[in-house]
Amino acid sequence: MLKLKYLFDNRDLAEMILKNWDYDLDSIKLFDFYRISANAVYPFRYNEKVRFLRFSPTTEKDRNNLVAELEFIDYLKTKDYAALCIVASKHNRKLEEVTTPWGDYFAVVFEKVSGRSLEEIEYTEEICRKYGTYLGKLHKLSSEYQPQNYSHWSYEDVLTWIEKELIKFPDEILAKQEVDTIRKALEELPKNNQNFGLIHYDFELDNVFYDQDTDTLSVIDFDDAMYHWYAMDIQKALDSIESEIDSEGYTIMKENFIEGYRQEFNVSDEMLSYMPIFKRFSNLYAYLRMLSSSEEIWLNEPKWLNELRGKFSMAMKQRSVSFGEPI
Template sequence: MEGYEILPIKAHEGGRNLAYTCEKEGAGAKIIRISFLDDRSREDFQGEVEYIQYLFEHGASVSNVVISQKGNLLEEITYNDQGFYVCVFNKARGKMLAENNYRYREGVSITEYFYNCGKVLGKMHQLSKGYTPLHRRYSFFDKYNTAYINKLIPNTLPLLKEKLLELLKTLEGLDRNHESFGMVHFDYSDGNYMIDFDTGQITVFDFDNSCFCWYMYDLANIWTHGVGWIQFEQDADKRKRFMKDYFDEVLGGYQSETEIDHSMLEKLPLFIKVVIMENIIDAFEVMRNNGEDLECDEELSYLIKCMEDDIPFKGFFHEIYSVEEPFEYEERSI
């Protein structure tokens, strides 16, 4: 990286890596990612970068890994007995939606974006169906299991713990065949891809959470992020109609690249619940890793309320939802 101007990227809450942009005149911009927490193994990192390279080489719109001078996708450095895993990626072309103030391409319908969002994901899932890993990433139940939930969720939240364990039991009974279960991004949202606002092309990055899971998880995650487009609408029926149209567009793009069984699509409410479970677990992990006192702010309290009371669709069409304070509920003690 000699001659590159290297600048730190501001970390987001709960972020687990150090990242830097690398710019040099006449050369493509790069991103360096340095990982140092002991919650992931070399096998995990190797599995991630190999999967990214596989996707890129087979035509998926992802930021590819840059091979090191030693010919490796991943370098490990030890300093003062601390291990660091270092990867370099080509920087995705364009901007994030947030950087563009959530405005899409001038003169182009937002439905193009919804369709493209599904299409890019569908291409990745189709490729995953033919993927045989050299280094295997972890599978959903390797992390989300009874022992981990009992350890992570405090006993002062017994109903939450009970509902999470019930959800796991339901998931354990689901089919995990080749067409429904494989490598997924597990954090596919507008914070993890760039959009070229000249062409509408989406380029995906940040596969740090990728794992073997149901493909429906990524689709449910897209649904939960779509609520932002209509979250201030007072009329719940209008919110419901918008979300149907939005998700139909996403599915149109998705199904232009890969098939998904209708029986899995019917499980959208179940997988939205799984997304909520992941969000709750992530919040507790962040508090634990940062050494913070356990507390439920308004956003976490909202998610817990939805889980405990079996409120579907993240409460978006339920009386719990408030357009004045979207996805917030009264704080609760732990």
């Protein structure tokens, strides 16, 4: 999550950064469909094909993580995994660092994947099983992956970042306790190359696309990837499913997802039993990202910013319900 001061539409900035890539001049009108959250993302076209420009301030991202993300995507493509495609710039670089009047930015361009996101289609048991299969295959490939130059951060780095951020918020006593609770719980979990490795961390319905014509899925948004237990991805995926369907339907979908996953990669019932710990990790991390993002406050803020703060407040309240409780 970017800081709130970056969550505004700046098309001059986007166009300035985009000039490092080839694009159809008349496709700038697609900027109307921009979105900004963890990054700014602006669609455009080149040779009539839709692509996405993704950029963020260099102060908000770790360069090593970004390069590691792109290297992992390249690895997945060599294994015929259906990850999104990276587009090199005019300078034959996959990651550009651009100096602008608004500061320095990291930027990358991806091709649009085919199909529609899983949250936009009729979610069937068959699709759910396929969804699990693609995550299982991703984890199988991850378990065989050896980074060549750069390595992602880990859940331990995330907890350390959270601790550093909390120094700025002395009243967040329960959040500080939650860090200790989660760290101690994770330290006791079994860890080997069959249950722990590089995970997507955001393998949710809106980041997985279904192409009905080919009956295949494609995966986007590896920006949050980290080293963690593979069951962390399972927990977040199931949480995403649960948020979209009723409780009765969720039980069936969960069974199908796990069945599909196990067709490609094993996960023990023991690891699945630890998912409440992973959910606590996810809640804490999300809570801190929102807390850090909304730290600065300005006079006479626009209506959209006030409304966003209200949404953050509600979400943070939900995420922190279990703070201070034993696992």
